[in-house]
Amino acid sequence: MSYDIRDISLAPSGHQKIQWVRNNMPLLRGLEEEFSKTKPFEGIKISLSVHLEAKTAYLCLVLAAGGAKMSVTGSNILSTQDDVAAALVDRGLDVFAYHGATPEEYSKHIEMCLEHKPNIIIDDGGDLVGMLHTERPDLAEEVWGGCEETTTGVIRLKAMEKEGVLKFPMVAVNDADCKHLFDNRYGTGQSVWDSIMRNTNLIIASKTVVVAGYGWCSRGIAMRAAALGAKVIVTEINPVKAIEARMDGFDVMTMEKAAPLGDIFVSATGCCKTITVEHMLTMKQGAILTNAGHFNCEIDMDALEKAAVSKRETRRNIMGYELSNGKTVNVIGEGRLVNIAAADGHPAEIMDMSFAVQALSAMYIKENYKNLPNKVVDVSGEIDDLVARRKLAAWGIEIDTLTEEQAEYLESWDI
Numbered sequence: 001m002s003y004d005i006r007d008i009s010l011a012p013s014g015h016q017k018i019q020w021v022r023n024n025m026p027l028l029r030g031l032e033e034e035f036s037k038t039k040p041f042e043g044i045k046i047s048l049s050v051h052l053e054a055k056t057a058y059l060c061l062v063l064a065a066g067g068a069k070m071s072v073t074g075s076n077i078l079s080t081q082d083d084v085a086a087a088l089v090d091r092g093l094d095v096f097a098y099h100g101a102t103p104e105e106y107s108k109h110i111e112m113c114l115e116h117k118p119n120i121i122i123d124d125g126g127d128l129v130g131m132l133h134t135e136r137p138d139l140a141e142e143v144w145g146g147c148e149e150t151t152t153g154v155i156r157l158k159a160m161e162k163e164g165v166l167k168f169p170m171v172a173v174n175d176a177d178c179k180h181l182f183d184n185r186y187g188t189g190q191s192v193w194d195s196i197m198r199n200t201n202l203i204i205a206s207k208t209v210v211v212a213g214y215g216w217c218s219r220g221i222a223m224r225a226a227a228l229g230a231k232v233i234v235t236e237i238n239p240v241k242a243i244e245a246r247m248d249g250f251d252v253m254t255m256e257k258a259a260p261l262g263d264i265f266v267s268a269t270g271c272c273k274t275i276t277v278e279h280m281l282t283m284k285q286g287a288i289l290t291n292a293g294h295f296n297c298e299i300d301m302d303a304l305e306k307a308a309v310s311k312r313e314t315r316r317n318i319m320g321y322e323l324s325n326g327k328t329v330n331v332i333g334e335g336r337l338v339n340i341a342a343a344d345g346h347p348a349e350i351m352d353m354s355f356a357v358q359a360l361s362a363m364y365i366k367e368n369y370k371n372l373p374n375k376v377v378d379v380s381g382e383i384d385d386l387v388a389r390r391k392l393a394a395w396g397i398e399i400d401t402l403t404e405e406q407a408e409y410l411e412s413w414d415i
Helices: 008-023 026-038 054-065 082-090 103-114 127-133 151-163 177-200 216-227 239-247 301-307 348-371 381-395 404-410
Strands: 045-049 069-073 094-096 120-123 145-148 170-172 208-212 231-235 264-267 288-291 310-315 318-322 328-332
Touching: 008 054, 008 082, 008 348, 026 054, 026 348, 026 381, 045 054, 045 103, 045 127, 054 069, 054 082, 054 348, 069 103, 082 094, 094 103, 103 127, 120 127, 120 348, 127 145, 127 151, 145 151, 145 348, 151 170, 170 348, 177 216, 177 264, 177 288, 177 328, 177 348, 177 381, 208 216, 216 231, 216 264, 301 328, 348 381
Parallel strands: 045 069, 045 120, 069 094, 120 145, 145 170, 208 231, 208 264, 264 288, 288 328
Antiparallel strands: 310 318, 318 328
16 A cells, blocks of 8 residues: 555544445445445556545545555645545555645646556546656556546547547546536536635625536536525527526626626636636626636636735635735635535535446446447446436435337337
């Protein structure tokens, strides 16, 4: 066992957190019981880079229960919880991550996570894949394939596929129905506002909220903001999504026009420089800026650091930047993922579905990698159906089944 963490003595607190989420993740509990008996990953090396908090830790333990040799790191320098990392080390896993790592330390942890030459990788944002294709291609020799958790990561993978450089198949877990329809919408929607409210201690009702983008994450953010009593403005580049936002009851306009109106800004586009210094200079005094996308480039933090006359911590996890016009804008969590860099991330029940898809997709790679192209692969319909049915069963919900007559009717054209 090898590791690079802050403090192994923090493990008891981490065990408590993991047990709490385990109690609230029935799908993973079921897989843990199955894997403990069947050992589907016996002798298989898995490298995982996902936000290293309790829910991710439990996924790691479920895979380890199935026989996997786990090597684990985080996917954001602020999202790792040191007590959870310590608990995994205490359980015998290799862990390379700690909260507040420098960019250089973070990159080194990614490399250390890959040094056992994995057969399967589980990625969140594409950092494992990136290093295997650039700095350390020698560590990819034994990789069969992997799974990608996020929209941003899938975008990167599809760009690699288009250029013909992807070395192994990657399952787009993010695109599974049982992931993006619930994790991205309801998980992000709730956890973003949980973070904003706990970090600011301000009311959302009566505020004007500007949401950049109208993908599944942004839809959840806008929906929850409206439910909390905010007026919501959506900015978009896609005309179809802009129509959806308008028909969902939200104002739609450019960021240039929205910037002077907003009290709170949330960007979830997967693109860079969604909110620029030029936008900030027109904002209200004290405007709050947050990012819910994977990378901290949606708010142009580099330009803000250069443009600011001064900066100071206005509240824990919030940095106030004074601009040349005398106004201050407040950025939560350094412009990194607000719901995980400055809070606890998605609810356990939501991640139960996403991580069940992850675990089953890892099995899919193991069983099918020899026949898969070096491309981005969709999650199989069987996995989506299984996860959905198990979720309903956990809730005690039964649904109808087609009769033979109905099935035949739906498959017929000459009716």
